[in-house]
Amino acid sequence: MHLPPFERLVDAHAAELHRFLIGLVGPTEAEDCLQETYMSALRAYPRLRHGDNLRAWLYTIAQRKATDAVRRSSRRPARDLDGVEPVAPSGPDLADDGLWLSVRALPAKQRAAIVHRFVLDLAYAEIGSRMGISEEAARQNVSAGLRRLRQEVTP
């Protein structure tokens, strides 16, 4: 099977990947992450052996970019030491800012599972297949994430 023209991956998946990334890193960083996701994908694209499950492949890359972004922004205040102004973390981007900062602080798998489940409204089987884990593991990551959020977020 041949790989489809790359731009078709943009048309088919960009909007949903964007929402996924907003859940993971917040709206300010989401667009950058989305661009970086597609640039990495484009670089590797011709070397893919087949065109199966390109969507899952894109989500894997997006998740990696989100993890990098979260790691970068948590390291940011350290720059203060070099005399550079610290950059405020995403700021009041979302109406529900406190909650989403807590989501971003979750372990990567729980965070991704929560975003897949609630932001993208996916069933556990689908979440599992996109994350490359079992349906049961997807369910466990969602409930572990929810448990943790309930402890941190005051309703």
Place this chain on the structure above:
Amino acid sequence: MTDELERRLSAPASPALDVDHLRAMLARRAAEDGLLDVAYGSYDSPLGPLTVFVTPRGLVRLSYPGEPIDEQLDELAARISPRVMAAPERTDDVRHQLDSYFGGTRRDFELPIDWRLMRGFRADVLRATARIPFGSVVSYRDVAAAAGSPNAYRAAGNALGSNPVPIVVPCHRVVHAGGGLGGYTGGLERKQFLLRLEGVLDR
């Protein structure tokens, strides 16, 4: 069970994504990084909207309206590279030269051609066709001979019929020895238009 927390998680304030802007940004960055293997854009010609496809090597395909764009993109992805994106500004040189050709101020195209969609005898025929000067016509037999096989005029006709870059590789300048116009990928009316434009047929 849906509780307050789950409801809040389901409704993040998410700004809408401008996909066209994203596509344009990606195309620009891809070109800068040497990752844009096939770029395309459309061109409004007197013969209808054409689609121009270029690679870093040159013009690879020029298509008439009516040829489904998705099929062409699939073919280019399979035969050239799957790194295919709309990037009209990459086709500017071709579009400007088409402007001056249709405007009557240009006789010869100065465009590198990417010949990768043409192979074997077909490529030989089309390379011979590319040398036919503006305003003149040759027969199918002539072009077959120029490609090295004078008797293969039917095969030459087939090669011309599948010309991936009509107008620029001027297959419209090949006609029947007896005076008939022969066929044309874009339809006979377009062939007549081009031959009129070049002064071969009366206006």
